[in-house]
Amino acid sequence: MVNLLSSPPSHPDLSAYDPLDFLMPDVEVVRGAEDRDPTNAFVCAYYDLDVLGSDLGLNSSEKIHVVGYEHVIARGSEKYMHHLLLASCGLEDLGAGALDGRAAFDDSDLYHGKVVPSCDNMPPGCLEFVAAWAVGVEAEQLPPDVGLPVGEGRRWMVLQAHYYNPSLDEGVRDSSGLRVHVAKNPRPIDAGRMRFVVGMFGGQHAPLPGGRDDVAMETLYVEPECTETWTEPIHVLSVGHHSHFLGTRQEIVVERAGVNLGPMRKEYAYDYNHQCSLEPMTGLQTLMPGDRLAATCHFNTSAISPDSVVEIGEESTKEMCLPTLLYYPKQKMGAFAYFQPSAAAKRYIDDYAWCSSAPTDGAFGSLCVEKLYTDVPAFFKQSFAAAGYNGPSLGLSMVCNGGALTAPIRNRLPICPEQCSGDVCSEEELMEQARSTCESTCAQFGLSLYPDVSRTELYETTNAFCPTRLFDEPTLAAPPACQVKGNLARDIPLVGIGGLGEEVNEGRTSAAEANGEGNSSRSPCGSVFVFISAFLVSSMIGL
Secondary structure: OOOOOOOOOOOOOOOOOEEEEEEOOOEEOOOOOOOOOOOEEEEEEEEEHHHHOHHHOOOOOOEEEEEEEEEEOOOOOOOOEEEEEEEEOOOOOOOOOOOOOOOOOOOOOOOOOOEEOOOOOOOOOOOEEEEEEEOOOOOEEOOOOEEEEEEOOEOEEEEEEEEEOOOOOOOOEEOOEEEEEEOOOOOOEEOEEEEEEOEOOOOOOOOEEOOOOOEEOOOEEEOHHHHOOOOOOEEEEEEEOOOOOOEEEEEEEEEEOOEEEEEOOOOOOOOHHHOOEEOOOOOOOEEOOOOEEEEEEEEOOOOOOOOOEEOEOOOOOOEOEOOEEEEEOOOOOOEEEOOOHHHHHOOOOOOHHHHHOOOOOHHHOOHHHHHHHHOHHHHOHHHHHHOOOOOOOOOHHHHHHOHHHHHHHHHHOOOOOOOOOOOOOOHHHHHHHHHHHHHHHHHHOOOOOOOOOOOOOOOOEEOOOOOOOEEOOOOOOOOOOOOOOOOOOOEEEOOOOOOHHHHOOOOEEEHHHHOOOOOOOOOOHHHHHHHHHHHHHHHHOOO
16 A cells, blocks of 8 residues: 555654653463453553652652653564553543443552453553554654643553454463653643544444445444533544454544534545554544534445354454544543443333333332332342342332441432431332432433333434433534536546556546446546546656
8 A cells, every 4th residue: 555645654752751661561462261252362461650650750649741652562472462552540430330330440459560361341440541552553742732641649550452363372472562751740731532432342233244345333423512511622633543354434523513524534444454543634623512523433344244243342353443532631521432222221220111111000100110119229230230239129218218228329329319208208209209210211211201102212322421321313414515616627538657548448538437437427526536646647657
């Protein structure tokens, strides 16, 4: 592949900044969990900033700015490396509960250099990404007044390495990692990384069907209500795209005030072996509060049998979709995620059909109210299971009137009346609270509460980290049509290009024909491409 648009990217000079090496401590490249795909190993290692940065006088209680980073791949490990992720641990985990009910960060048994041999998901509380590498990605340096913050009371950092060993080679060990460079003094502006988790985990999407030249995951929409939480416009330094071997194209489309501004990055052919982060398109380097963003990934599954499917997941043998932005100033909301509406609803109610169903006991008014009133753990089954609960059934009366015994449940789930008429909540007060909870819970999914059956279908799409998490899929404005400018002829003569003229309609072709289309009513924008291509080819061969 030849890059005709620009010179190769230059390696940034980071020699003026102190380096910190986050390297795997000679780990064995094997799968830690025996019940998973043995060809895909995920290994994590923890680092204590106070230990790692002691020679530089760094203190994790203070802000430390990362101003650039580069990958360090150990000799012999190149063929096994899939990605490296470096994250800071300890802040409130925006992912805790929102995706899978995971607990917050726990450092009670950590030590510098600790290795976790089975680490498919980043550890809870460690989702503040600082640096990343995938095949083809080069070093990156931030502007002079911008830095990625670490420290600030966050002592621990974690490096995740994903290895792909399809031949199950034995005796493979690795000490690869990421080298970050830090400024001696904090810079004025904090940068951040924004992740569009379109598809990373099983259950986010239905598997991709095989036998398709082009198949897309469901689009992840970030609605204006969500970007309005930004405190100010954000300036995008680079746009990264990541899929696996079947990925063909990704895009983050920007819509502002009803006008489609197009994709942030033009990508005509995604290549797993040549991944990179690129500056956004001119005019889209600044995103505004109130913008709508739409992230989509496309795949070619024609090499897979039409009777088979491609699962979604982090393993190399599965597919994923993860566009990212490096930007400033940093905002609190740094991640967005799509989940199938039915899967997203399960976090709040075990079966959303209860919203539209009659109770077995007419006194409750709806099956939702009956389920919540009689068995709280069964109603919130996914959340209780994620928290490790294996206790008995608990009715709403026991949860709300159980004193210290059920206080942890009340603190986690605000499902009890704020005030009751007596020392304990009455049956009438609890019944009204259950009805109110069901009404608001079902409304989140776009459902009315029985006996009102005016809305019985779930909302069409989700974004797990936005204020409104389920909603109907919006209709994006159409992109602007290509406008004719100038008098460039629609038919371009191709002459003097080593016989190309005879091969293409005896030295003359239309733009549509040159692009493999029989209809010559195509926009003249295609003709410009043919003319420029012919000119570049002529220049290269000296004609």
